[in-house]
Amino acid sequence: MEEQGIQLIVGLGNPGPQYAGTRHNAGYWLVDRIVERAGVELRPDAKFQGLLARVSGDGGDLRLLKPTTFMNHSGRALAAVCRYFDIRPEAVLIAYDELDLPVGSVKLKLGGGHGGHNGIRDSMAALGSRDFWRLRIGIGHPGAKEQVIGYVLSRPSRVDMDAILEVVDQAEGCLPELLAGEYQRVMNRLHARP
Template sequence: MNGIQLIVGLGNPGAQYEATRHNAGFWWVDQLARQHGASLKLDSKFHGLLGRARIQGQDCWLLEPNTFMNASGRAVAAVANFYRIPPQAILVVHDELDLPPGGIKLKKGGGHGGHNGLKDIAAALGTPDFWRLRLGIGHPGDRDAVVHFVLHTPSRDEMRSIEIAMDESLNALPQLIDGAFEAAMLKLHTKPKTVAKVEKS
């Protein structure tokens, strides 16, 4: 298999965090699980909620770490090591401050951009060379306001934009599972062109 074998959604456990921007990765994996009839169950051995979905005729593991964000790597490394999943077959879905609500970017490797979940996963795997699906949540405009911002609920308009982005990005799952990453990027990064209407005078 050359494609994605493990999809990790990032977030913080607990009801008080469910609707906050930092939990966008959880929202995405929850939606994927609903679409594919998968159920995630708490597995203490893997420090998180783990399930399996059948996509494109292949089994793919779904994981939501049950640790707080800055300790996400413990769960990811536990699953990856047990099932012998290499870093390049892991997709981490996370909130992204540097993209507006509704923005989507797929990339492999690179820095963590101050995201504590990515930072811990790279440390636990011993490499940053895993795939990331970045879900835009916007930026408060002030670095000092970031913690407050990510731990609060998006506005209704922001949430609608994020939901549309999640739907669009889930459409790229077949390519991701098949390892057709360039095709997945093309699908995700190409926005449909709007046709301008010419007003008749």
């Protein structure tokens, strides 16, 4: 049986030029890539506290969201869009930076905990559910817990940035399968990477 496809992709990040190239904005980069390839435009929408775009295709409409509430309050924008468009958590994909995955890796999974990620923690609370899809974009770990905040809010090296953007491209290339609910096929493609 085919599962329901993704209807909303949320990229987590922090708004403003000072955060644009930082590791914590890896989720934004996926939404930016999809928008660029689809030839649509993200538009500010005050009622959704974020930038929103729509891509229309054979499988219906896909909404794209970049919350502008700052990472710790990402759930506000996400919940507002889900309520307005009547989108269930299982049809949501949240893309975000993952400290526990090496740079150049990406993992897709349904449900789970927040793993200490404040954007995911807030999204779970706002949705009242943990049963949404997550695209975890590996940014590596600085090695010590006390270095994490500075690390995620700093820019990756050119080599690391290229590796992160390569997996963002690969995830964007899986969009047709995500929209069709072919999650196992996406996992097979993305998780096969070294």
